[in-house]
């Protein structure tokens with residue numbers, strides 16, 4: 001049974017609610033017997049990743065470093081979408097300062113999630129394009145409900161998936177499949193994603209999804225944690241260091257790229273198309 005655990009907060013059950021409710025953008029529950037955390041993205045309707053949501057995730061990940069967190073399941077409260085990726089409004093006509101701050105928070109959040117020493121599972125309960133796919137790919141294991149879409153579709157919007165997004169995909173499905181998918185901006189169905197290994201398992205529905213996520217977690221908790229995390233970080237360090245050592249350059253790419261008039265035009269058209277749907 002899940003209870004909100006006191007040590008995540010200031011000491012009382014109501015403080016726990018305050019911790020999550022400080023923004024209300026993520027719900028965090030911890031099983032006090034196992035230490036397994038469920039982080040649920042809660043920014044309706046589609047969990048688009050704006051600065052505030054990323055900051056709430058980042059704050060939670062930092063807090064979990066200092067807690068007895070043994071593993072984390074990442075999911076969303078939306079019935080249809082895991083995450084719609086980066087909030088397009090953060091990239092459409094921002095100020096340079098705002099765009100820089102936003103990108104820095106995305107980098108911070110990704111670094112924490114990708115390097116978490118404890119096991120991480122994405123319980124993908126809906127569509128997961130672009131930045132949503134990045135979040136899922138940053139976890140160690142991905143389980144997804146049927147008939148939804150996942151992938152790095154940036155090209156289709158007239159933008160480019162940053163190197164570290166690309167690296168994450170390459171690490172999972174291999175260079176050749178990733179190159180094809182990234183050039184085309186392919187959004188895979190859950191079933192196709194399972195075939196190419198972009199996701200590890202299909203679930204029948206949300207209940208089955210969470211059951212499978214817990215099953216994976218139970219397996220991982222049976223392993224010696226230090227050995228487990230040492231192997232994980234060994235596999236991930238090159239990808240992590242590539243961004244960590246070039247954060248400024250990466251931010252400059254982002255700023256230079258999105259401020260191009262052609263890119264702003266593409267974003268405007270895409271936003272309008274989404275609204276007209």
Ligand SMILES: CC/C=C\C/C=C\C/C=C\CC/C=C/CC(=O)SCCNC(=O)CCNC(=O)[C@H](O)C(C)(C)COP(=O)(O)OP(=O)(O)OC[C@H]1O[C@@H](n2cnc3c(N)ncnc32)[C@H](O)[C@@H]1OP(=O)(O)O
Nearest residue numbers: 048084085086087088127130131160162163253254257274
């Ligand atoms: C080597 C590299 C070198 C150089 C590179 C340098 C720099 C790189 C530069 C830039 C990189 C930037 C990277 C970006 C990554 C991203 O994540 S971009 C975001 C991409 N996301 C999408 O394409 C998803 C768009 N959304 C959808 O397809 C659907 O909404 C979805 C299938 C998720 C859900 O469908 P549905 O349930 O039908 O919902 P609606 O479509 O009706 O949407 C509900 C409302 O939400 C608004 N909305 C949807 N997605 C977003 C979003 N991502 N941002 C902001 N708002 C969004 C939508 O407009 C609706 O609003 P409304 O209710 O009409 O007001």
